[in-house]
Amino acid sequence: MKYEKNSDADSTPLGTGGLTIGILGVGEGRSTMSAALQSKKLHLKIICDRNEELCKQRCKEFDFANYTTSYEDLLNDAEIDIIAIYTPDHLHADHIKQALLHGKHVVCTKPFIDDLNRAKELLELQAQTGKKVFVGQSSRFFEPYKRQRKDFEAGEIGELITIESHYNADHRWFLEKKWALEDSFKWLYGGLSHPVDFIRWYLPNIEEVMGYGMIGANGKAAGLKNEDTMHFIFKATDGRIARVSGTYTSPTQPTKRDSGMSCVLRGTQGASQADYHELRYAITDKTGEEKIVHWGDSTLKYYFRFEGQSHHAGEYQNYLEYFVDSIEQSFTAYPNMQEGIGTVALLQAMDKSLKTGAPVKIADILKQYNLESLSH
Numbered sequence: 027m028k029y030e031k032n033s034d035a036d037s038t039p040l041g042t043g044g045l046t047i048g049i050l051g052v053g054e055g056r057s058t059m060s061a062a063l064q065s066k067k068l069h070l071k072i073i074c075d076r077n078e079e080l081c082k083q084r085c086k087e088f089d090f091a092n093y094t095t096s097y098e099d100l101l102n103d104a105e106i107d108i109i110a111i112y113t114p115d116h117l118h119a120d121h122i123k124q125a126l127l128h129g130k131h132v133v134c135t136k137p138f139i140d141d142l143n144r145a146k147e148l149l150e151l152q153a154q155t156g157k158k159v160f161v162g163q164s165s166r167f168f169e170p171y172k173r174q175r176k177d178f179e180a181g182e183i184g185e186l187i188t189i190e191s192h193y194n195a196d197h198r199w200f201l202e203k204k205w206a207l208e209d210s211f212k213w214l215y216g217g218l219s220h221p222v223d224f225i226r227w228y229l230p231n232i233e234e235v236m237g238y239g240m241i242g243a244n245g246k247a248a249g250l251k252n253e254d255t256m257h258f259i260f261k262a263t264d265g266r267i268a269r270v271s272g273t274y275t276s277p278t279q280p281t282k283r284d285s286g287m288s289c290v291l292r293g294t295q296g297a298s299q300a301d302y303h304e305l306r307y308a309i310t311d312k313t314g315e316e317k318i319v320h321w322g323d324s325t326l327k328y329y330f331r332f333e334g335q336s337h338h339a340g341e342y343q344n345y346l347e348y349f350v351d352s353i354e355q356s357f358t359a360y361p362n363m364q365e366g367i368g369t370v371a372l373l374q375a376m377d378k379s380l381k382t383g384a385p386v387k388i389a390d391i392l393k394q395y396n397l398e399s400l401s402h
């Protein structure tokens with residue numbers, strides 16, 4: 027099946043171009059398979075998952091022949107340029123390390139790593155190997171957010187004053203999963219990391235954060251252990267401020283009125299808002315003109331290729347192609363490892379603020395892990 031895409035076409039057959047990729051973990055990695063097979067910039071050589079039945083299922087779905095249950099096979103394949111990692115969060119650091127040691131470029135899905143103790147080692151390894159590491163922060167690569175960024179960079183809203191972002195979702199169904207009720211599960215990382223990444227994208231120099239959170243009545247009744255309702259305020263080194271909110275166990279507004287995930291930029295000469303599931307974008311530009319953009323069904327199908335809107339294949343295709351360009355044209359693809367680690371440090375600072383009820387400086391978190399070099 028082919029999907030419409032707003033990019034220049036060339037005559038390269040799909041799935042055979044540019045650089046060779048192997049995918050590790052084909053749960054969410056299913057989207058990456060679809061993305062690579064539909065891209066003219068990539069050649070998907072092999073997929074890998076410990077679960078052989080899942081490998082077979084994915085191969086059947088995509089009419090693809092080459093799978094393995096051993097990561098070693100990807101690491102030792104000299105033809106593979108890029109390893110794309112979609113294993114559970116706690117395994118990312120080891121899987122990135124092995125890929126770098128075997129001379130591969132790396133794409134690692136968000137939230138990158140879940141333990142900052144591993145960050146310094148990975149930064150050093152990357153510097154030694156000279157290979158590129160890219161963090162798959164998918165939402166940046168979704169159509170309304172791409173358009174918002176393009177307009178911002180073109181100066182359509184002037185200089186940025188402040189940014190507000192939220193991600194609200196009625197995830198009461200999720201509370202039925204056993205692991206959702208474990209101590210380790212946090213909506214801060216599972217949900218709020220998306221709008222937090224928008225803040226980092228526009229205000230990279232966040233110095234301090236503070237926030238309040240609580241477990242709402244529905245979360246409490248289900249036995250949830252960590253906050254499902256949170257509001258945070260950020261301060262950047264230049265004094266600019268930003269705000270992020272998230273609620274996860276209660277109903278949301280009608281989508282005609284509101285969006286589950288939005289990013290609002292307020293500038294000196296205009297303002298813009300990108301809405302996620304609604305594929306909607308609005309701007310008051312520097313001339314005072316108001317525009318609202320809606321994308322249609324073909325764009326929706328490019329982004330969401332499977333059931334519902336649970337997988338993000340189009341976003342993945344956009345970021346994989348951007349990463350290939352960065353390798354072939356020798357530029358840095360963002361978020362890179364440094365930016366990814368900075369975002370994890372910010373999330374840890376937010377977590378600490380929830381616990382202490384006090385503002386937390388990001389530099390203090392970085393210092394704790396000998397990562398002062400990433401401080402602003």
Ligand SMILES: NC(=O)c1ccc[n+]([C@@H]2O[C@H](COP(=O)([O-])OP(=O)(O)OC[C@H]3O[C@@H](n4cnc5c(N)ncnc54)[C@H](O)[C@@H]3O)[C@@H](O)[C@H]2O)c1
Binds near residue numbers: 051052074080
């Ligand atoms: N929008 C996004 O960017 C987005 C969305 C969803 C999930 N994710 C990320 O994708 C990652 C995976 O999430 P998921 O929902 O697919 O989880 P999952 O548990 O469904 O899938 C992980 C897969 O990795 C395989 N695996 C684990 N260890 C392995 C090993 N050593 N070798 C080979 N295979 C191994 C498992 O068998 C499993 O199939 C997480 O880090 C998650 O945060 C990102």
